[in-house]
């Protein structure tokens with residue numbers, strides 16, 4: 050996954066979402082916002098030959114020079130973790146896990162207390178099948194400045210078998226994603242949604258990126274720092290946040306990262322406005338502000354205590370089917386001396402082991 054750019058990953062998320070029905074209780078911030086970043090009606094210069102014109106700052110590129118160049122400047126913080134043993138789960142984790150067809154019992158819930166916010170923990174609901182360890186997830190989250198991290202209260206980490214890329218909501222303060230998406234660059238983007246939906250707009254529902262104040266500065270510029278940002282005002286806002294973080298922590302700021310970049314001025318109004326309303330949150334080495342930290346919704350959900358069991362323990366017969374299309378629900382293992390050989394995308398068969 051590391052060889053893919055975040056832009057590609059987010060695009061995959063948008064594509065997956067397009068095939069699904071609208072969700073009535075979750076407010077996705079990735080991929081399905083109803084309005085585009087700009088249109089020829091609002092800004093004739095923003096579309097050229099059917100494509101959005103945007104500065105290519107390349108900050109979404111997981112290689113160089115963008116994310117890696119600045120996220121390494123975010124210090125990690127020490128933390129302690131404690132596993133919940135009360136068979137309960139925060140309601141936002143529970144509802145999303147159920148919503149996507151996973152079993153809450155396959156997730157473990159932890160309090161994670163960071164040294165930059167020692168009296169108020171965050172919660173991580175981690176799939177027992179997630180690719181990164183709890184420590185790896187918590188370490189990456191520790192690099193989010195506490196002033197940004199406080200916009201969220203919980204993180205939901207799915208296994209790679211989740212059919213979504215990464216999603217974030219302001220509702221209930223939850224950020225969710227596959228384990229492989231819990232890298233610092235993507236997390237900065239996702240926390241941008243949380244800042245947008247909570248720190249700058251605490252009353253639900255609503256996001257700052259939907260206010261006339263923000264839309265005005267967008268129209269003054271007419272450009273987004275990333276291609277992904279052109280998909281909606283919310284995505285643009287989150288990626289302007291990444292620019293602002295670079296501006297604030299990278300030596301010499303955004304101009305030093307992209308010297309003589311011809312397009313930096315095209316996002317200048319947005320960067321300046323973002324800086325004025327949220328720049329204080331986008332600083333390294335901050336501590337949390339308990340008066341602003343996202344509170345937990347009241348009430349915990351009981352998780353059934355059923356021990357997780359493999360869903361498919363049957364063994365296919367010699368030369369029998371052991372795999373197939375996504376609708377295949379039969380056995381996927383073969384007996385001793387036999388191995389499962391994929392013949393085509395729709396059929397796999399037990400054949401003598403080589």
Ligand SMILES: [Zn+2]
Nearest residue numbers: 078079284287
């Ligand atoms: Zn997003």
